[in-house]
Amino acid sequence: MTPLSDPLESLQMVRNRTFDELAIGDTASLQRTLTTQDIELFAIMSGDVNPQHIDPEFASGTVYQGVIAHGMWGGALISAVLGTRLPGSGTVYRSQTLRFLRPVRVGDTLDIRVTVTALDPALREATLACACIDQHGNTAIEGEARVLAPDQPIEHPRATLPEVRLSSNGDGLQRLLRAVAALEPVRAAVVHPTDALSLAGAMDARAAGLILPVLIGPRARIEAAAAEAGVDLAGAEIEDVPHSHAAAARAAQLAASGQVEVVVKGSLHTDELMGALLPSAAGLRTKRRVSHCFLMQTPAYPRPFIITDAAINIAPSLEDKADIVRNAIDLAHVIGVAQPRVAILAAVETVSASMPATLDAAALCKMADRGQIAGGVLDGPLAFDNAVSAAAARVKGIASDVAGQADVLVVPDLESGNMLAKQLEYMGDAASAGIVLGAKVPIVLTSRADPRESRIASCAIALLLAHRYRTSPP
Structure with missing residues (x-):
């Protein structure tokens, strides 16, 4: 093969080592820092969902006192060195032995090394010592690999792998709703819900069993927002006030007198709402x-x-x-x-x-x-x-x-x-x-641009706090 003369080309191209180019003592390595995502991805791909690896609470009670990597995560990294660096592309695994000497934890950085220890020209087979060494110099994994080294030089562009991102698929909201399912809903002052999004959010929270909304604002505008959102206001309590400032003041009165246990921001600016709730005269300060x-x-x-x-x-x-x-x-x-x-x-x-x-x-x-x-x-x-x-x-x-x-x-x-x-x-x-x-009551303060899920989740947290405040006032 022609030696690389351009440093940029060496970053862009990958070349293997044929059997005839190998020598005893040749070595290659890569470094990798273990992340939580590495553990989760390995569990997904392998199906190994042992809680020692993915459940911090369970793992804290084990002999290792915390989450550790799957042992074969390190084995997979050894395979990566063999397949991409030494001998590289065209290598065929024959056998691999591994000994797991120390746990690998999130944040540990491994130096994964392979070294040629024997060559068999008749079989075109190479034997390599393998080791995964942590940042403290301790050997976490060691073993030996036997591979068929490639006969022909192979040169190809270095691949860029796609980014993999794990998604919770929205299960956080479902877990939160399950956590509050046993709690009775609380009366909540919904301040000036005169747009479709804020009104629908409040009614969704009612449907989820989180709040009993008291809708405070101009009745005509609330009803117009309901029509726009396709929301049924049947059974909803409405306090008709002329404008947003009056709605915020009325919410403060209801909260201070204990008639509601939560205040929910609707379609008004945060400063206007908090300006009504926070003065000492409102009676909600702690x-x-x-x-x-x-x-x-x-x-x-x-x-x-x-x-x-x-x-x-x-x-x-x-x-x-x-x-x-x-x-x-x-x-x-x-x-x-x-x-x-x-x-x-x-x-x-x-x-x-x-x-x-x-x-x-x-x-x-x-x-x-x-x-x-x-x-x-x-x-x-x-x-x-x-x-x-x-x-x-x-x-x-x-x-x-x-x-x-x-x-x-x-x-x-x-x-x-x-x-x-x-x-x-x-x-x-x-x-x-x-x-x-x-304050004496939790205040749900979402942005007007926040999605439905954020509004429901915020009401679920307010429900948890309201029940806590019944026995432990802030």
Whole structure:
């Protein structure tokens, strides 16, 4: 074969090694960092759904105390080296032995190596020692492969594999609805539902057994929206008020007097709604600052997670952030996360006086150490990649109980949080629900552009909170 002289060509083309080109001691390798998606894809393709590999709760009680990779995931990587690097294209497997010496966990990086140890010219057969070595230099898997090496040189363009993305197929909403199925619906003030989407969302939540809506707004406009959406208002309670400002004020009265246990935003601006609910005179304030939480689920992350605050507090102070964290921890508890891992986000993972977000993160973590913030595990500052990727955290040398597995992402300000949440929703296939905590009643605060599923999921979370507030008022 003609040697490659162009570095770009070497990246674009793949060439094998024929038997006659092999020599004892020749070696090749590749590196791969294990992700949760790798485990899930291997389980799907192999059918091996052993909970040791895919169920963190089950795996935490096993001898390995956590999820580990399927052993043959490493075996498949050895096959990849043999088939693409040494000897490469045209190689035929004859046999493979493997010994599994150490577990491989999410975030571990393996160096997969093969080395020629013997050549049989009569059979055109090569024997190669195989090893998977982790980032600490420990051998996780070792063995030996026997292959028929190719007789002819093969050169072809390097393939680009299609991106594979696992989808939950919307099962997050179904799981949420199953979780609240035993709870009785609560009366909810739906504020100014005068467009088809917000009205249909409220009536869908009624049909799902989540709320008993009190529709507050101009009756004629509500009925027109019902006609547009094809919604039957039979049995629905309507409070006829002249405009959106009056609707928000009436919702505050009903909530303060205990006549409704949830407030749901309809077709009005967030500022107008919150302006009616938050003044001290409205009677809905608590000792905490109110804050918004997005509960999100995306195919790229193995668990639901919370982003806060992306809708209420524009530039929160340290004291504001402490309440934002407390509210998020409360929500995590309500949805079943007993000890949520809270990542305080910044642009970097080091504390710098020139970046106030990093100072706030350090202070919040110290407040948690001193018991001023309880119920969760805090760490920060953490850049976004370190908060959600164990591999990224390992590369940067971050040892943390939160990094790579955060349940709550606390953003520096509203702008960064809002952009993060909407990027995940529109470009990351994330499903979301929005809720405001810190008031005496939960407030469903979805965007006017949010789909039906988001509105229903938000009402389901509000139902969970409303029942919790009956015994543990905020």
